[in-house]
Amino acid sequence: MRMIIDTDTASDDAVALAMALNHAEVDVVAMTTVAGNCSLEDTTRNALYTAELCGSAVPVYAGADRPLLVKARPATWFHGMDGLGDQGYPPPSRSAEEEDGVSALINHIRGNPGSTLVTLGPLTNVALAMAQAPDIVDLVGRCVVMGGTANKVGNVTPAAEFNLWFDPHAARMVFASDLPIEMVGWEVCRGEAGLDPTEQAALRALDTPLAHFFLDCNSTAFESARRQSGTDRLELPDPTAMAVAIDRDRVVTSSSRHYVEIEAESQLTRGMSVVDSLDVTGSPANVEVINAIDTDRFKQMLSEAAAG
Ligand code: BDR
Numbered sequence: 478m479r480m481i482i483d484t485d486t487a488s489d490d491a492v493a494l495a496m497a498l499n500h501a502e503v504d505v506v507a508m509t510t511v512a513g514n515c516s517l518e519d520t521t522r523n524a525l526y527t528a529e530l531c532g533s534a535v536p537v538y539a540g541a542d543r544p545l546l547v548k549a550r551p552a553t554w555f556h557g558m559d560g561l562g563d564q565g566y567p568p569p570s571r572s573a574e575e576e577d578g579v580s581a582l583i584n585h586i587r588g589n590p591g592s593t594l595v596t597l598g599p600l601t602n603v604a605l606a607m608a609q610a611p612d613i614v615d616l617v618g619r620c621v622v623m624g625g626t627a628n629k630v631g632n633v634t635p636a637a638e639f640n641l642w643f644d645p646h647a648a649r650m651v652f653a654s655d656l657p658i659e660m661v662g663w664e665v666c667r668g669e670a671g672l673d674p675t676e677q678a679a680l681r682a683l684d685t686p687l688a689h690f691f692l693d694c695n696s697t698a699f700e701s702a703r704r705q706s707g708t709d710r711l712e713l714p715d716p717t718a719m720a721v722a723i724d725r726d727r728v729v730t731s732s733s734r735h736y737v738e739i740e741a742e743s744q745l746t747r748g749m750s751v752v753d754s755l756d757v758t759g760s761p762a763n764v765e766v767i768n769a770i771d772t773d774r775f776k777q778m779l780s781e782a783a784a785g
């Protein structure tokens with residue numbers, strides 16, 4: 478499977494990147510970075526650092542440094558100031574490519590028709606790429622989006638999940654396009670999908686550099702989630718979406734197609750993914766909404782990535 482990943486690399490993104498980079502059947506042809514969890518400079522550095530940990534020379538391109546219209550409001554409060562839990566990781570030894578992320582996205586989609594685009598952050602780069610090169614929409618085989626909540630509780634406002642909230646106008650554009658979107662909402666990544674304390678200990682016991690990295694760089698996010706919702710599970714939204722991207726047939730246990738539209742104007746519900754579950758609008762379905770996953774299979778994939 479050829480894959481292009483767009484990411485605002487912070488702690489859970491890093492785990493998702495490693496899952497793809499270490500998977501024998503996934504060929505990651507490019508990674509583009511976007512501002513979101515932290516600044517573009519930090520998300521790019523974190524993507525390069527993660528690639529290096531995986532021994533990967535995948536090209537990394539820095540894209541948009543801010544949302545289309547609204548002010549950037551990063552999630553350093555959740556992931557740590559550097560996005561990787563402030564563990565003091567050293568700088569990566571290589572830099573991002575010179576080409577900018579939006580043009581790289583266009584060129585890599587054109588050069589790899591039918592590939593899977595996985596978005597792990599705000600949709601700014603994808604919206605800009607579509608606006609500049611509308612032909613790319615038909616060239617994407619699958620577009621797996623970590624974002625939104627299917628009419629469930631949000632994590633950054635009561636109504637919205639962070640990635641779609643951060644750049645609601647970009648999200649609205651992307652969801653209104655003909656991209657073949659598979660939406661992995663925040664609710665799919667919670668509860669049983671999170672690693673309970675025993676499962677976290679089992680991951681640690683693998684005692685590989687990546688197992689330690691997965692847990693350490695997510696330690697701040699873990700504490701933030703515990704403060705927010707009281708959970709003792711390590712929730713990993715981007716890896717959950719990556720598992721769907723890599724092995725949909727075995728990972729997804731329930732999905733359904735619906736019309737989904739993103740709210741961009743309201744302050745109260747900015748970035749909300751409004752899913753027409755009962756087809757009350759009569760609008761044609763535009764999104765495959767992932768409703769449930771096989772959490773054991775997901776956790777097995779995490780362990781396999783950590784072992785590599
Ligand atoms: C999403 O927002 C970010 O904080 C995470 O990296 C993930 O992509 C979860 O809402």
Ligand code: CA
Nearest residue numbers: 485490597598
């Ligand atoms: Ca992310």
